[in-house]
Amino acid sequence: MKAFLILEDGHVFSGTSIGSAREVISEIVFNTSMTGYLEVMTDPSYAGQAVCMTYPLIGNYGICYEDQESNRPWIDGYIVRELSRIPSNFRSVDTIQHFLEKHDIPGICGIDTRALTKILREKGTMNGMITVNENFDLDDIIPRLQKYRTGKVVEKVTCREKKVLPGKGPKVALMDFGAKRNIARSLNERGCQVTIYPALTTAEEILADQPDGIMLSNGPGDPKECTSIIQEVKKLYDSQVPIFAICLGHQLMALATGADTHKMKYGHRGGNHPVKDLKTGRVYISSQNHGYVVDTETLDERVARPAFVNVNDQTNEGLEYIGKNIFTVQFHPEACPGPQDSSYLFERFIEMMGGTK
Numbered sequence: 001m002k003a004f005l006i007l008e009d010g011h012v013f014s015g016t017s018i019g020s021a022r023e024v025i026s027e028i029v030f031n032t033s034m035t036g037y038l039e040v041m042t043d044p045s046y047a048g049q050a051v052c053m054t055y056p057l058i059g060n061y062g063i064c065y066e067d068q069e070s071n072r073p074w075i076d077g078y079i080v081r082e083l084s085r086i087p088s089n090f091r092s093v094d095t096i097q098h099f100l101e102k103h104d105i106p107g108i109c110g111i112d113t114r115a116l117t118k119i120l121r122e123k124g125t126m127n128g129m130i131t132v133n134e135n136f137d138l139d140d141i142i143p144r145l146q147k148y149r150t151g152k153v154v155e156k157v158t159c160r161e162k163k164v165l166p167g168k169g170p171k172v173a174l175m176d177f178g179a180k181r182n183i184a185r186s187l188n189e190r191g192c193q194v195t196i197y198p199a200l201t202t203a204e205e206i207l208a209d210q211p212d213g214i215m216l217s218n219g220p221g222d223p224k225e226c227t228s229i230i231q232e233v234k235k236l237y238d239s240q241v242p243i244f245a246i247c248l249g250h251q252l253m254a255l256a257t258g259a260d261t262h263k264m265k266y267g268h269r270g271g272n273h274p275v276k277d278l279k280t281g282r283v284y285i286s287s288q289n290h291g292y293v294v295d296t297e298t299l300d301e302r303v304a305r306p307a308f309v310n311v312n313d314q315t316n317e318g319l320e321y322i323g324k325n326i327f328t329v330q331f332h333p334e335a336c337p338g339p340q341d342s343s344y345l346f347e348r349f350i351e352m353m354g355g356t357k
């Protein structure tokens, strides 16, 4: 079946429908990872976005459920050049086609993803529609695309109930704003007892459980949409409990302590983003997925100082909070997909909490 990707600037790509035939409007972003497509699809930070994979052949090693970063795919739509017809992998239990269909997620294949990516890089991230309706009316669709806003998405992806992963080491409270599974796993396999809390849990409730440390997770959407969560994060900042935050968590801590964030032109999504540790000068290759960034000019130097910078575009990649046991990163030390260069940061967090007991 034919499908179309219509961008809000009027570009139309024609390809073949994959997954569900449902029509969807979403923000269109691109990801440059060469592997790890299932981790991307199931990363809750993509809720509210349709993802174009720049790697030209997707699906060749099938779907291995144990690689999922959450219990379902969260992308609004999927855009690929070529979908592998014959996945081959001894661990594979499904195909992308079936996986998307099962979760009612539409997609399009057979389009020039390189041309699409160039448009997004030149004009910036924009909204788009994936549809199988051949009689679409651009005059009707374009104003709808221009008006569309993603809105609040954290509430949609967070867990419904508190959950404990037992461990003999430090007790970590993990705030689930749409956490990738490998954050809890990275802490748990280093001995931590991890309690995962729904995003709207109050600071009082978390602190009453007396955690040794608090982990603020990644998550979808504009950080400024998380108004009530930001107030709770401020209370966590005011407590003396060590805090480590990743991506959305990093942005929320910055907003909670008076700094500002803004939307980037087309964001960072992929597995090869170089970040430099400003203390040591050492560069790590990191996994990234974000469209917003902390404005370093708005940082109060008495509150926080930049700890990491992106080597490609000099944007902020991490903060260290002055006089506090708090550090936060914009990139993903939990990888999945992507390089594991920065997984040592979980060990740094454990040391901040007093080490393994």
Ligand SMILES: NC(=O)CC[C@H](N)C(=O)O
Pocket (backbone or CB within 6 Å): 045, 217, 218, 219, 220, 221, 222, 223, 246, 247, 248, 249, 289, 290, 291, 292, 293
């Ligand atoms: N992976 C994340 O946590 C992303 C954070 C935020 N939604 C952004 O796009 O910048």
